[in-house]
Structure formats: C-alpha cells, structure tokens
Amino acid sequence: MGKTRLKSRRRQDQGSKLAKILIGILATIGVIDTASITLTRWGVITSLACPGNAQGCDQVLNSPWGTIFELNNFSVPLSFIGFLGYSTVLILSIIPFFPWLTREKIDFSRIAWWSLFCISTCMTAFSFLLMGIMVIQIKALCFFCILSALISSFILLLTIIGGGWEERRDLIVRGVIISLIVLLGGLIWSSSVNPNKTEVSINSQGVSPQVESKSKPASIELAKYLTEKNIILYNAYWCPHCHEQKELFGNEATKSLILIECAQDGKNNKFELCQSKFITSFPSWEINGQIITGVKSLNELANMSGYSGSRDF
Structure with missing residues (x-):
C-alpha cells in the first residue's frame, strides 16, 4: 500500500522548477553559442573572436566535420543542428510554465522531461564524439565546441537530477542505449563525411x-x-x-x-x-x-x- 502511494505521488511529480529554469538558462547560452558559429559560417557575422586560439577554432569549424552537407554553394554547418537542438530544449524548459497548460500539466510535464532527457543524451553523446574527432583527427581545440559539450552535459545532469523520475536505474539504462546508438551513427557519419576534403586538410x-x-x-x-x-x-x-x-x-x-x-x-x-x-x-x-x-x-x-x-x- 505504501509503495503504491509513493509511486502515485511520483507520477504527480512535475519535476524541479529550479532545474527547468537552469536548463532554460543553459539552453539560451547554447543557442547563442551555436547561432554565432552558424551566422559566421554563413557570412552574416564577419568574424567571431575565439578565446585562446582563433586558428584552432577556424581549423575545427572549417574542417570536413564542421559541415553537414552542401548544396549549390550553400553549406549547412553542424552548428546549425546544435542550434536546433538547444532551441528545442529551451522551448521544452519554458512551455510547462505557461498557464494554459494547467489542465493537462502533469502529463505534458512528463513528456517534456522525457524529451529533454532524450535530446540532451543525444547531444552529450555526440558532443563527446566530436571532442574525440577534434583531438585525434583535426588536432586542434575550439572553445565554442568545448563550451557546447559542457552545456549539453550539464543539461543532461540537471534533467536526471530534477526530472522527478520513478526509477532512475531504468532511466540510466535507456540513456546508455540511446548513447550507444548515437555514437554508432556518429562514427559512421564521421568516417564517411566528405572524404575528399579530409585529404585536403591533412x-x-x-x-x-x-x-x-x-x-x-x-x-x-x-x-x-x-x-x-x-x-x-x-x-x-x-x-x-x-x-x-x-x-x-x-x-x-x-x-x-x-x-x-x-x-x-x-x-x-x-x-x-x-x-x-x-x-x-x-x-x-x-x-x-x-x-x-x-x-x-x-x-x-x-x-x-x-x-x-x-x-x-
């Protein structure tokens, strides 16, 4: 009886509001970070000051791994995907605070937390894959890439801590499965992306x-x-x-x-x-x-x- 009541209370748990606020702040920084890189790659911003080593940033961001695809001289940089990811996280973190969701707030909050967990897990796993590529393949460091990896990691941590989960053990198992899928897909992508340009750079x-x-x-x-x-x-x-x-x-x-x-x-x-x-x-x-x-x-x-x-x- 006691366990049933405890599970019932947890199902009513909408998670930590403070965690959502912090996630929203971090996502905003991530949006600014990735948007700045994207706009620079598209020539909207003429230059982007990179703390520490500007040449390292250029070498990483202009590498074959810095672009998803190109079409008719128009390139879609990898940072644009990061921008979409952080924008989605930002929206998910603030929508549950809207008053017009009161009727189904609990159900929507659960969906929002699960979405935040899946997205932040994917972003964190992929960010660490990119860190490996940056160090091993490109042999250069980029401040903005490191910042993005840290932001996605902290968002994932806040999601795990503040989500009001019923069973964190099951959550971690699912997180490991998602990470493995992302890493496998990322490795396939990294080995196949733009091989001709890779030769040019190394x-x-x-x-x-x-x-x-x-x-x-x-x-x-x-x-x-x-x-x-x-x-x-x-x-x-x-x-x-x-x-x-x-x-x-x-x-x-x-x-x-x-x-x-x-x-x-x-x-x-x-x-x-x-x-x-x-x-x-x-x-x-x-x-x-x-x-x-x-x-x-x-x-x-x-x-x-x-x-x-x-x-x-």
Missing part, C-alpha cells in the same frame, strides 16, 4: 592543394578585375572551404587572385598582417576595406565588387 605541408578545376574565360576576367581593385582573398592552406573557393574560380583564374596565406605554419605566410586585419575565419575577402567571410559564389563576388563583365561562370 595531407598538405604548409602549402595549399592544387586546384583541379579548369577556369572559364569569364572566371579569369573576374579574377583579374578583383586584382585590379586590390580585392584580397585571405586563406589558410589547411582550410577545405578555402580550397572550395579556389575551385569555383578554377586553376588559371586562381593564379590571378591576390592570395594571402594566414596560417602561421603556412608557406610564405603573412600571419601578422592577418592578425592586424583581425582575420579569424577562412576564407575571408577584403572588399573596399570590409572583411567578408565565407565561400562566395562568383556571381556574389561580381555583385559585391561592381564587376560588369561577362558572367558566364
């Missing part, structure tokens, strides 16, 4: 890889025009997106561009110049004194530079 010895694509006459004309206007492309030899930008121009046109190597260990680098220009993301274009980051289509560059020649790129 096989070079301070020198950018050879551009393979052929240039069209209009691309060569545009490159010469950009050079005449003193428009500069800042890049790093290890950056796959820099290589992608050059491939859009082609081999012949790339030779006509003003290229500045910013990696400190790159051949003929101008690291101090890049530092003085506050170049923290690659590739970066300097157009009319303004630094614009991210891969740009040739049409975009033509529009930004005022190019009026042929656009048969």
Whole structure:
C-alpha cells in the first residue's frame, strides 16, 4: 500500500522548477553559442573572436566535420543542428510554465522531461564524439565546441537530477542505449563525411592543394578585375572551404587572385598582417576595406565588387 502511494505521488511529480529554469538558462547560452558559429559560417557575422586560439577554432569549424552537407554553394554547418537542438530544449524548459497548460500539466510535464532527457543524451553523446574527432583527427581545440559539450552535459545532469523520475536505474539504462546508438551513427557519419576534403586538410605541408578545376574565360576576367581593385582573398592552406573557393574560380583564374596565406605554419605566410586585419575565419575577402567571410559564389563576388563583365561562370 505504501509503495503504491509513493509511486502515485511520483507520477504527480512535475519535476524541479529550479532545474527547468537552469536548463532554460543553459539552453539560451547554447543557442547563442551555436547561432554565432552558424551566422559566421554563413557570412552574416564577419568574424567571431575565439578565446585562446582563433586558428584552432577556424581549423575545427572549417574542417570536413564542421559541415553537414552542401548544396549549390550553400553549406549547412553542424552548428546549425546544435542550434536546433538547444532551441528545442529551451522551448521544452519554458512551455510547462505557461498557464494554459494547467489542465493537462502533469502529463505534458512528463513528456517534456522525457524529451529533454532524450535530446540532451543525444547531444552529450555526440558532443563527446566530436571532442574525440577534434583531438585525434583535426588536432586542434575550439572553445565554442568545448563550451557546447559542457552545456549539453550539464543539461543532461540537471534533467536526471530534477526530472522527478520513478526509477532512475531504468532511466540510466535507456540513456546508455540511446548513447550507444548515437555514437554508432556518429562514427559512421564521421568516417564517411566528405572524404575528399579530409585529404585536403591533412595531407598538405604548409602549402595549399592544387586546384583541379579548369577556369572559364569569364572566371579569369573576374579574377583579374578583383586584382585590379586590390580585392584580397585571405586563406589558410589547411582550410577545405578555402580550397572550395579556389575551385569555383578554377586553376588559371586562381593564379590571378591576390592570395594571402594566414596560417602561421603556412608557406610564405603573412600571419601578422592577418592578425592586424583581425582575420579569424577562412576564407575571408577584403572588399573596399570590409572583411567578408565565407565561400562566395562568383556571381556574389561580381555583385559585391561592381564587376560588369561577362558572367558566364
């Protein structure tokens, strides 16, 4: 009888309000963190100051593992998935406080806690997989990635502590199963994502890889025009997106561009110049004194530079 009453009380337990508030605060920080990275990758934010080692952040975020997929020169960075995850966690943490949910508040609260547990478990497991990739494969550290891993871990911890669970042992077993599934899927993804770009980032010895694509006459004309206007492309030899930008121009046109190597260990680098220009993301274009980051289509560059020649790129 006593055990039945205890289980009945636990079913009525909506969990800790303080835990939900803390989860909401952490999720907000996560949203800002991942949104900042995403907007920088999309060129909306020109630069993102990375505490400790800016080059490490760029190397991690611009690595093949930093992008989910690309379509027509538009990339969806991995940080965007993190943004969606943190946004969902934020919504789940605040919706139970809305007054119009009073009638079915207990049932909805249970669903919200279970959703928070599943999402935060997935995010934590995947974050630690990314930490391993960052250290073992990329061999660089990114402050924002470490911050995201810590935030997701604390959200998971608060969910376990504050969820008012009936049986935490069953919860942990389910958490282990979810983690194993995420890790297995993550390992498959990490081994298959963009193998060509992976070669670009790890096989070079301070020198950018050879551009393979052929240039069209209009691309060569545009490159010469950009050079005449003193428009500069800042890049790093290890950056796959820099290589992608050059491939859009082609081999012949790339030779006509003003290229500045910013990696400190790159051949003929101008690291101090890049530092003085506050170049923290690659590739970066300097157009009319303004630094614009991210891969740009040739049409975009033509529009930004005022190019009026042929656009048969």
